[in-house]
């Protein structure tokens with residue numbers, strides 16, 4: 167039984183999950199960003215896994231990063247495969263895996279297996295409220311964060327073990343671990359609608375234009391990145407961007423307005439030269455066990 171895992175990860179959470187899945191299923195690991203220029207993608211594998219971080223599900227968006235949705239749409243022959251997904255999130259995956267299931271159904275396939283995994287720790291509500299109402303700086307404790315992340319990955323491993331997640335996938339049995347009750351779906355739907363409006367307002371400011379198209383606003387939100395004088399033109403940001411949104415010219419990065427807001431450029435710039443309003447709720451922190459070489463999937467770094 168041949169298995170392939172397609173993944174994207176900005177701060178390393180999903181990469182850890184994808185490596186774990188690949189080990190358990192003896193699957194080949196393939197970065198999703200390497201498939202972008204392809205209009206048709208076909209695979210010889212019997213089992214296909216998609217691993218990705220949840221983006222903007224909180225604001226009533228599909229939750230699947232936009233470029234990954236486009237890539238999945240380009241897959242051919244998925245109806246004959248066992249397809250599963252694992253998404254990393256910060257506490258609110260909302261309907262991400264249902265949305266992926268719907269997308270696959272449009273292609274004649276369906277999401278046979280899936281798990282959402284809490285892997286990052288958001289700023290606490292108290293901290294965010296103090297930031298918004300009293301302009302308090304958002305701070306966090308690196309060591310505590312590293313301990314928390316370790317504990318979250320252990321929780322994921324225990325859950326995968328308990329549910330027999332990978333064994334069931336290996337046997338091609340249905341294993342949908344993300345389902346919700348009708349009541350919780352109803353409540354969640356209401357919360358997401360309320361949260362969407364302030365998010366749209368914020369993104370209109372970041373993108374410097376109006377409109378209701380969240381994808382378009384996030385693309386142009388890169389207008390709110392700033393660059394400090396520490397930039398040395400090393401090109402790491404250009405290489406790490408999954409959607410080739412950064413071009414280095416005259417030794418400085420230029421954002422091309424097709425941003426996914428993954429913040430990999432901000433996270434991995436070796437001299438922390440990237441900042442700006444778009445990054446205000448981000449923490450410069452990645453999985454401690456991983457290096458730039460891991461994220462770039464490049465041994466020559």
Ligand SMILES: Cc1cc2nc3c(=O)[nH]c(=O)nc-3n(C[C@H](O)[C@H](O)[C@H](O)COP(=O)(O)O)c2cc1C
Pocket residue numbers: 174175176177178179180181218219220221222223224225254255256257258259285286426427428429
């Ligand atoms: C642009 C953006 C949007 C996000 N939206 C959500 C969200 O809607 N719900 C959620 O629970 N986490 C959200 N997150 C958090 C990520 O899903 C989470 O930190 C994930 O573990 C990151 O995975 P990675 O380390 O593989 O990049 C968002 C993160 C980013 C950068």
Ligand code: SF4
Pocket residue numbers: 393396397398399400401402403404414417418419434435436437438439440
């Ligand atoms: S990674 Fe940082 S230092 Fe290197 S080119 Fe990009 S912004 Fe400049």
Ligand code: SF4
Pocket residue numbers: 388406407408409410411412421424425426427428429430431432
């Ligand atoms: S420009 Fe930065 S934030 Fe935008 S998609 Fe590329 S790496 Fe991600």
